[in-house]
Amino acid sequence: GSALISAVNAIRSGMADVVLAVGFDKHPRGAFDPRPEDWGLGEEYGSDGLMVTTQFFGMKIRRYMHDHGITPQTLARVAEKAYRNGELTPQAWRRKPVSAAEILDSGMVSDPLTRFMFCSPGAGAAALVLCSPEVARTLEGPSVALRSAALRTRQFGSFEVFSPWVAGGEPTSVSRAASAAAFEEAGIGPGDIDVCQLQDTESGAEVMHMAECGLCEHGEQERLIAAGVTEIGGALPVNTDGGCIANGEPIGASGLRQVYEVVQQLRGRAGDRQVPGASRTGFTHVYGAPGVSACTVLTR
Template sequence: MSSVSIIGAGLSRFGRQPGVSGRQMALHAIHAALTDAGIGWPDVQVAFGGSDGSGLADTLVADLGLTGIPFTNVKNGCATGGSALVAAVNAIRSGAADVALAVGFDKHPRGAFDPRPEDWGLPAGYGEAGLMVTTQFFAIKIARYMREHGISERTLARVAAKSFRNGSISPNAWRREALSEAEIAGAPMVNDPLTQYMFCSPGEGGAAIVVASAAAAERLGGRPVRLRSVATRTRGFGSFEVFAPSIQGGGTPSSVSTDAARAAFESAGVGPGDIDVAQLQDTEAGAEVMHLAECGFCEHGEQEEWILRGETDLGGRLPVNTDGGCIANGEPIGASGLRQVHEVVTQLRGEAGERQVPGAPRLGFTHVYGAPGISACTVLEAVR
């Protein structure tokens, strides 16, 4: 399989930005990625991108330049950015292009997401019963998991405190004030056992990644990061996912995150134990806990001890969500997956400043998860 490298990564600020549109955030991220790659828009041969509610990505050419390249819109829930990256990588691997762009962006209004059940293949009564409220789903899922695996509520507060702590030293993060475990645990309850500060919020932001073939990366120089693998998966039978009306079958529910992570590791030829820094979807604190095990980094139930010992902190065995994740950055749906990739690229280059993982990390991993049960994962490698 032909080698693909990330040669440019760009990010807008995340969080509320009055007067700045989602399109403008996307353009900022694209220009930053192009500058990082040392190229201009005319050098990009194909592009893929999307948002959940801030417009069509292909129309960005009106501002970027009418170069006539193929630009495909992607809309795949929280995996929009990851899916755009998969498409860009496949364009390189197929020989259709030497330089490709993936972009994701969104600008969500205040308040919770308001999906319609009809759009997700569900009857209207599912929404009328309140089951389209995602905070309820995540609370039900983590409460069940905690009972089965002996995870305490204090662990949820510890995870969120780490996220706010990392966000406080991440210049593009939305939430840049550290909060204590006591403040997080004592915040208003949203859906038991998850308090207000254990959740991310619908947010605003843009992220862009430029990928290139081995020949183009060598020609352009710069600071490439090798993309060892990228994989997406949808839910299988027996899974318990956002907007899932029930758990199908018997036994332990399957996990789309496990399927996507396994595919990414197998394609990369490495295992979870080889990873030096990771980004895991943390729509709420419980999601990070579950995804640690679902992606293969520890056994189910080991998270309590891992987190107590600080293994997922910046100086721990596996630093997780070093930029504060979704909890500190919010979740602009189209941008989240590519924000994760941007952060791992920054870490592998040794350019993360105060939040830099020590010891010159060599391998990084990203994982995004969203409705109605879709996951995208990458394995990235530093080029020394």
């Protein structure tokens, strides 16, 4: 997300007409190593679990499920969709369908999240070429316009991995702030989106981010997901390439991978995972647990 923002700013400022944005990362196997002393935090912070991402996300979705009536079955359906879409994505590394029942029975990691509901840190890279409108008019083929790109960092009271508190009331959402800014800049709303990519570090993240980005009301996800609305053939396809759950999460590449997938969909080049009909608008949302989010709106 930050690489894309830098590329956009270079073009807008007149510094460049054509920019290559690249994101890449490589992580070892297993959960991120909790070392609270490296961040100037006390040892008890790590022992309480907030530095281990699996535990943090488990706590976050458990609270959300309590507040908005989301069931474990919905979390399993999100992961089931991810694996099914991953089978259709040549670049995905998880390309074998897994049933909701298998996902629920795959072993608890951080209640309510089971083993197959998580993405995994991994290795990967993505690259995008952006150009000014003047250059775009000289190119052949279907063009996709980046209508907006917004980056926001956490606010006081948000519940994040590196926050030394748990919000007592409703926590603020950096994803809500970033998505609202992106929609305002683009001049359209969440209801205008045909296809979208949402951060799905685990199943609960996709559920929460649907509402935080304004694509539905809190608690409405239970019904929408069960009805197939977020499937490739649904009214609002989400993570058509399988998202982070199917592709893994090389963190520096995730935001650009999302934009790449939406561009393929808008150009009609997504192959077996192509959304039916003429999609004209796309939305991407990436989120980092320390409290940063970047969103884009694209149109054809």
